[in-house]
Amino acid sequence: MSTKSVYSIRIPAQFRKMMDEMDDVNWQEEIRQLTIRLIQEESKKRLLRDAESIRKKMKDVEAAELIREDRDVH
Numbered sequence: 001m002s003t004k005s006v007y008s009i010r011i012p013a014q015f016r017k018m019m020d021e022m023d024d025v026n027w028q029e030e031i032r033q034l035t036i037r038l039i040q041e042e043s044k045k046r047l048l049r050d051a052e053s054i055r056k057k058m059k060d061v062e063a064a065e066l067i068r069e070d071r072d073v074h
Contacts, residue, residue, distance in 0.1 A: 007035075 019027055 019025070
């Protein structure tokens with residue numbers, strides 16, 4: 001079983017023609033790398049938004065209080 005899948009897109013014919021004229025560019029690899037980078041960036045943004053949302057829901061606690069609590073447990 002393959003670990004890759006196919007995702008197709010539609011682009012205007014004029015751009016496809018221009019791509020075909022640029023035979024020195026590996027379009028498949030360029031598009032793959034751009035897509036992967038975009039997915040990674042958007043994933044990071046989503047994780048940061050989620051973390052910020054969780055942080056806002058947490059009560060404000062002083063660092064000293066957390067340290068004291070941790071020491072009392074151990």
